[in-house]
Amino acid sequence: MDTAPTAPAGSDLDRVRVARAGLCRLVEPTDAAAMLLLAVLGPVAALEVAAGHRPIGPAEHAAFVRAAADAGLRPHQVQIGRCRERWAARARSLDPGADLGTAARHGGWFAVPEDPDWPGALADLGLSAPVGLWGRGDRRLLPFPAGRAIAVVGSRDCSTYGRQVALDLAGSLAGRGWTVVSGGAYGIDQAAHAAALAAGTGFPPTVSVMAGGIDRLYPRGNDALLRDVEARGLLLSEVAPGCTPSRYRFLQRNRIIAALTAGTVVVEARWRSGAQSTAHRADALSRPVGAVPGSVHAGTSAGCHRLVREGAAVLVTDADEVLELVAPLGAALTPERTCPAADVDGLSHPDRRLLDALPLTAGSRPDRLAAVAGLSPREVLGGLHRLEERRLAERAGEGWRRRR
Amino acid sequence: MDTAPTAPAGSDLDRVRVARAGLCRLVEPTDAAAMLLLAVLGPVAALEVAAGHRPIGPAEHAAFVRAAADAGLRPHQVQIGRCRERWAARARSLDPGADLGTAARHGGWFAVPEDPDWPGALADLGLSAPVGLWGRGDRRLLPFPAGRAIAVVGSRDCSTYGRQVALDLAGSLAGRGWTVVSGGAYGIDQAAHAAALAAGTGFPPTVSVMAGGIDRLYPRGNDALLRDVEARGLLLSEVAPGCTPSRYRFLQRNRIIAALTAGTVVVEARWRSGAQSTAHRADALSRPVGAVPGSVHAGTSAGCHRLVREGAAVLVTDADEVLELVAPLGAALTPERTCPAADVDGLSHPDRRLLDALPLTAGSRPDRLAAVAGLSPREVLGGLHRLEERRLAERAGEGWRRRR
Numbered sequence: 001m002d003t004a005p006t007a008p009a010g011s012d013l014d015r016v017r018v019a020r021a022g023l024c025r026l027v028e029p030t031d032a033a034a035m036l037l038l039a040v041l042g043p044v045a046a047l048e049v050a051a052g053h054r055p056i057g058p059a060e061h062a063a064f065v066r067a068a069a070d071a072g073l074r075p076h077q078v079q080i081g082r083c084r085e086r087w088a089a090r091a092r093s094l095d096p097g098a099d100l101g102t103a104a105r106h107g108g109w110f111a112v113p114e115d116p117d118w119p120g121a122l123a124d125l126g127l128s129a130p131v132g133l134w135g136r137g138d139r140r141l142l143p144f145p146a147g148r149a150i151a152v153v154g155s156r157d158c159s160t161y162g163r164q165v166a167l168d169l170a171g172s173l174a175g176r177g178w179t180v181v182s183g184g185a186y187g188i189d190q191a192a193h194a195a196a197l198a199a200g201t202g203f204p205p206t207v208s209v210m211a212g213g214i215d216r217l218y219p220r221g222n223d224a225l226l227r228d229v230e231a232r233g234l235l236l237s238e239v240a241p242g243c244t245p246s247r248y249r250f251l252q253r254n255r256i257i258a259a260l261t262a263g264t265v266v267v268e269a270r271w272r273s274g275a276q277s278t279a280h281r282a283d284a285l286s287r288p289v290g291a292v293p294g295s296v297h298a299g300t301s302a303g304c305h306r307l308v309r310e311g312a313a314v315l316v317t318d319a320d321e322v323l324e325l326v327a328p329l330g331a332a333l334t335p336e337r338t339c340p341a342a343d344v345d346g347l348s349h350p351d352r353r354l355l356d357a358l359p360l361t362a363g364s365r366p367d368r369l370a371a372v373a374g375l376s377p378r379e380v381l382g383g384l385h386r387l388e389e390r391r392l393a394e395r396a397g398e399g400w401r402r403r404r
Numbered sequence: 405m406d407t408a409p410t411a412p413a414g415s416d417l418d419r420v421r422v423a424r425a426g427l428c429r430l431v432e433p434t435d436a437a438a439m440l441l442l443a444v445l446g447p448v449a450a451l452e453v454a455a456g457h458r459p460i461g462p463a464e465h466a467a468f469v470r471a472a473a474d475a476g477l478r479p480h481q482v483q484i485g486r487c488r489e490r491w492a493a494r495a496r497s498l499d500p501g502a503d504l505g506t507a508a509r510h511g512g513w514f515a516v517p518e519d520p521d522w523p524g525a526l527a528d529l530g531l532s533a534p535v536g537l538w539g540r541g542d543r544r545l546l547p548f549p550a551g552r553a554i555a556v557v558g559s560r561d562c563s564t565y566g567r568q569v570a571l572d573l574a575g576s577l578a579g580r581g582w583t584v585v586s587g588g589a590y591g592i593d594q595a596a597h598a599a600a601l602a603a604g605t606g607f608p609p610t611v612s613v614m615a616g617g618i619d620r621l622y623p624r625g626n627d628a629l630l631r632d633v634e635a636r637g638l639l640l641s642e643v644a645p646g647c648t649p650s651r652y653r654f655l656q657r658n659r660i661i662a663a664l665t666a667g668t669v670v671v672e673a674r675w676r677s678g679a680q681s682t683a684h685r686a687d688a689l690s691r692p693v694g695a696v697p698g699s700v701h702a703g704t705s706a707g708c709h710r711l712v713r714e715g716a717a718v719l720v721t722d723a724d725e726v727l728e729l730v731a732p733l734g735a736a737l738t739p740e741r742t743c744p745a746a747d748v749d750g751l752s753h754p755d756r757r758l759l760d761a762l763p764l765t766a767g768s769r770p771d772r773l774a775a776v777a778g779l780s781p782r783e784v785l786g787g788l789h790r791l792e793e794r795r796l797a798e799r800a801g802e803g804w805r806r807r808r
Contacts, residue, residue: 028757028778085780093775165700246760248753293697293709296569296721305697308712308719315712315719317700349652353432356650371497374432376489 013114019043020112020132021096025240026050026087027131029252032073033083035127040067043112043131049080051091056080071127102241106215107230108136121146124285125259130238134214137234141204144234149179149207150326151257152196153278154188154267159300162268165292166191169265172319174200181261183253184208184226184235186219188267197228204233209260211253212245213237251277258282263326265290265316269303279307288325290316347386350375354383355392355402363399417518423447424516424536425500429644430454430491431535433656436477437487439531444471447516453484455495460484475531506645510619511634512540525550528689529663534642538618541638545608548638553583553611554730555661556600557682558592558671563704566672569696570595573669576723578604585665587657588612588630588639590623592671601632608637613664615657616649617641655681662686667730669694669720673707683711692729694720751790754779758787759796759806767803 020043027034027050038046040063041056049056056064061080068078076082103110111118112132119142122129135142152170154162170180170192180196182189189208196206208229212218214237217226229235238256239249254277258264264282266289269275279289291313294301307313316322347355350373357373358364364372370380384400387393394403424447431438431454442450444467445460453460460468465484472482480486507514515522516536523546526533539546556574558566574584574596584600586593593612600610612633616622618641621630633639642660643653658681662668668686670693673679683693695717698705711717720726751759754777761777762768768776774784788804791797798807 026778031778082780085782086774086778089771089774089780090778161699161701246757248757248760292700293705293712293719294700295565295698296696297565301697302721305719305721308697309725315697315709317706317709321713353650353652356652367493370490370493374430374435374490374494376486376493378489 013112016043016114017110017112017132018096018100019047021099021110021240022047022094023050023131024110024134024238025094025096025099026090029130029238029249030128030255032071032127033068033078033080034087035129035131036067036071036073036078037064038131039127040064050084050087051094052084052088099240099242102215103134106136106241108134108214108235108241109139110134111139111142117143119143119146119260122256122259125255128255129259130256132238134237134239134241135234136214136230137204137232141234144179144204144207146260147262148177149181149261150322151181151261151264151278151282152188152192152267153182153254153257153264154275155269155273155300155303156185156187156189157300158187158191158268159294159298161294161298162188162292162300163191166267167195169195169267169292169319169322170206171195171199173322174198174205176319176323177201178323179204179233179261180206181257182206182208183250183257184210184218184222184229186221190222190225192267193225193229197225197232200232206233207260208233208235209253209257210235210237210245211239211250213239213241213243215241218245250274254278255281255285258285258287261287261326263288263290263322265292265322266304266307266313267292268294268298268300269307270299271302271306273303276303276307279312283312289313290322290325292316347390350379351383351386354380355387358387358393358400358402360402360404361396363396363401365399369400417516420447420518421514421516421536422500422504423451425503425514425644426451426498427454427535428514428538428642429498429500429503430494433534433642433653434532434659436475436531437472437482437484438491439533439535440471440475440477440482441468442535443531444468454488454491455498456488456492503644503646506619507538510540510645512538512618512639512645513543514538515543515546521547523547523550523664526660526663529659532659533663534660536642538641538643538645539638540618541608541634541636545638548583548608548611550664551666552581553585553665554726555585555665555668555682555686556592556596556671557586557658557661557668558679559673559677559704559707560589560591560593561704562591562595562672563698563702565698565702566592566696566704567595570671571599573599573671573696573723573726574610575599575603577726578602578609580723580727581605582727583608583637583665584610585661586610586612587654587661588614588622588626588633590625594626594629596671597629597633601629601636604636610637611664612637612639613657613661614639614641614649615643615654617643617645617647619645622649654678658682659685659689662689662691665691667692667694667726669696669726670708670711670717671696672698672702672704673711674703675706675710677707680707680711683716687716693717694726694729696720751794754783755787755790758784759791762791762797762804762806764806764808765800767800767805769803773804 048054166188174180174196182192193206217223258281266275282289291304291307308315353373366380452458570592578600586596597610621627662685670679686693695708695711712719757777770784
C-alpha cells in the first residue's frame with residue numbers, strides 16, 4: 001500500500017489541510033486505526049468517517065479491512081464502531097477552522113504531507129507519520145534536510161556536567177552547519193537549543209519539536225529561548241493548538257525528533273527516562289544513537305551507560321565522534337586524536353630496552369648497556385646510533401646517557 | 405608441540421629451578437628464541453646453550469629450527485649465533501644460586517612450571533609464558549584460581565574519581581571472595597590493592613604482579629602497602645631479583661596480570677597508556693575486558709572511552725557488571741537494577757492517556773475525560789476502574805481526579 005499522498009492543487013489542498021487539522025484534533029498521535037483510515041480513504045473522507053459525519057461505505061470498509069490485515073493490526077484495533085466511540089468524544093467540539101485561526105494568530109502555520117515542503121524524512125515513520133505539523137518560524141526553513149540534522153536530547157534534571165557537554169556538543173555541531181533538533185524542555189534540551197542559536201550557521205540552526213500545541217510555549221521558563229528558536233529556527237508540533245503536553249504525547253513526540261534527524265545523541269539520561277525511548281525509536285528507524293558517558297556515581301548518566309551496555313547506543317565524547325556516527329560510511333571519520341607523540345613511537349623492542357637502560361646523568365659504556373638491556377654489542381651500537389639520531393641518546397665521557 | 409613440562413622429582417627439580425632462575429636473569433621476558441630453546445631442550449640444556457657453556461648439538465638444532473618454523477618465527481629471530489651475542493652480555497655475571505639466595509633473604513621463593521603449585525592459567529600464554537615466578541608471601545596461596553581473580557588496573561596519575569571507583573570496585577569484588585590482581589603502582593593499582601586488603605575474604609584477597617625484582621618494593625611510596633600485600637597475599641615477578649622495572653618490563657608484565665585473571669577492568673586510562681596494552685593483551689588471551697566511563701572532559705578517562713568505542717572493552721559501572729562480564733555465561737547476570745517503579749508501569753496506552761488527562765484538584769467528569777484523552781466512554785469507565793484499583797485515581801464530586 002502506497003501511503004504517500006499525491007499533491008492536490010488550490011482549493012483541494014485547502015480542503016486537505018482543513019481535514020488533516022481536524023484529524024489532528026480528533027485522534028491521538030499514532031492511533032493505528034485512524035492512520036489506516038487516513039491512508040486508505042484520504043484526509044477528507046477519513047475525517048468525515050472518523051468524526052461520525054457519515055458512515056463508512058462498504059467498498060471503503062473492505063479496503064480498510066484489507067489494509068489493516070496487510071499492516072498486521074489485530075481485529076479489535078480496527079472495529080470502526082469501537083474506534084468511533086473513542087473519536088466521538090472530541091468530534092462534538094471539532095472546529096479545524098478555529099484551530100488554523102489560532103495557529104495563524106500566533107504567527108504559525110499547518111503543514112501537511114501534500115505540501116511540497118513537507119519533510120521527506122517523516123515518510124520513514126510509515127503509518128506512524130504525523131497527520132500534519134503545526135509550526136512557528138520561517139516556513140521556508142521547514143524542508144531542512146534530516147541528513148544535516150542531529151538530535152541532542154537528555155534529562156530535564158540534568159547536572160552541571162551534562163549541561164556543559166550539551167552546550168559544547170550542540171555549539172560545535174551547529175557551528176559546522178548542522179541543525180540541532182531537540183524537545184524544548186528544561187535541562188539538556190534547553191542547553192542544546194541555546195548553544196545552537198549562539199553558534200549556529202545552519203539553516204535552521206535549531207528546531208524544537210514540542211509535545212503540546214504551538215500556541216503555548218512550554219515550559220514557561222523557556223519562553224524567551226523558544227521565542228529565539230522561533231525567530232531563527234522552527235517550533236514544530238503534531239498536536240493541535242491548545243493541546244497540553246501530556247506524558248503520552250512527550251513519548252510519541254520523540255519519534256518525530258528521531259525521524260527528522262540523521263542520528264540522536266543522548267547527553268544525559270536516568271536509568272529509566274524518555275531519552276531511553278527516544279534512543280529506541282531512533283534505533284527502530286535505523287537512525288544511529290550516541291550516548292555520552294559520565295560518572296558512574298551520577299544517576300543522570302545511568303541511562304546513557306545502560307544504552308551503551310545494551311548495544312542501543314555508541315559511546316561518544318565529542319562532536320567529531322557524533323559526526324562519525326551519523327555520517328555516511330567513511331565520510332566523516334574522526335580525525336586521529338592529536339596527542340603528544342611518545343618518544344618511543346616507532347622504536348623496535350630492542351631499541352626500547354636500550355633506551356630504558358640508558359642512565360640519566362653519568363654515561364654508561366656499551367658493554368654495560370648490553371648486559372642491562374639484554375642485547376648483543378651489535379644491537380647496542382646500532383641502537384645507540386638510532387637513538388642519537390632521534391635525539392634520545394647522547395655521548396657522556398666514554399659512555400652514553402639519555403638525552404633530555 | 406607440547407610445551408607443558410613434566411614434573412621431575414627431588415634433585416632434578418632443584419636443577420630445573422636453578423636453570424630457570426639462570427634463564428630469568430639471562431633473557432628478557434618473551435624473548436622468542438629463548439622461549440623456544442627452553443621448550444625444545446628443557447631448562448637445563450637451554451641454559452647451557454644460551455649462556456654459551458656449550459654449543460647446541462646438531463639434533464638439538466634441527467629440532468629447534470623445526471619448532472621455530474612451526475611457531476611462525478622468522479629466520480633472523482632464531483639464528484642461534486646472533487641470539488647468543490645478545491645473551492652473552494649477561495652470561496658473564498650469571499649466578500642463579502645468588503639470585504635464589506637473594507630471594508630467600510627477602511623471604512621469597514622461585515616457582516617454576518614444573519612445580520605442582522604452578523598457576524595453570526599461565527599456560528594460556530603459550531611460548532610467552534614466564535620462565536618462572538619470583539614471589540613473596542605465603543606460597544600456599546600461589547595456585548589461586550584465575551577463575552576467581554579479576555585484574556583492576558589503571559593510570560598512576562589517577563583522578564579522585566578514579567581512585568574512588570577503584571576503591572569501590574576492588575572492595576566489592578574482594579568482599580565477595582574474588583582475588584584482586586593489580587600491578588602495585590601508584591594511583592589505581594594502589595587503591596585496588598588497598599581496598600581488596602580492607603574488604604578481602606578471598607585467598608588471597610590481592611596479588612601484585614610487579615615489573616621489577618621482588619627484592620625491592622617499587623615504587624618506594626607503596627612500601628607499606630606492598631608489605632601488607634605480602635603479609636596477606638602475594639607479590640609476584642617474572643624478572644630476577646635486582647632487575648629494575650623498566651618501561652619494557654612494565655608492558656610485558658601486563659600479559660601475566662591478564663593471564664592470571666578471569667578478566668580485566670580498566671578504571672582509568674589516558675588516551676595512550678599501559679592500560680590500553682593490558683586490555684589488548686587480555687583480549688588476545690580471550691579474557692574479557694571492562695572499562696569504567698567517566699567525564700568526557702577528563703583525560704584520565706579518555707583511554708577507557710577509547711577502549712569501549714573500539715570494541716576492545718565493555719562499559720562497566722559497578723561490581724555486578726564486572727562479575728557479569730567475567731562469569732561463565734548466565735552464571736552471574738547483573739541483578740535487575742532496582743529503581744522506584746513508575747506509577748505507569750503495566751498500564752495500557754489508553755489508560756496512560758486517561759491518567760494524563762486526570763486533573764489534580766477538582767474532579768473531571770467522564771465525558772470530559774473522554775474528550776481530553778481521546779477515548780470512548782467505555783474506555784474511560786474501564787480505565788477509571790483500573791486506575792482506582794491501582795490507587796492512581798479517585799472520585800471527586802461528580803468527577804474524578806488523580807490520587808497523589
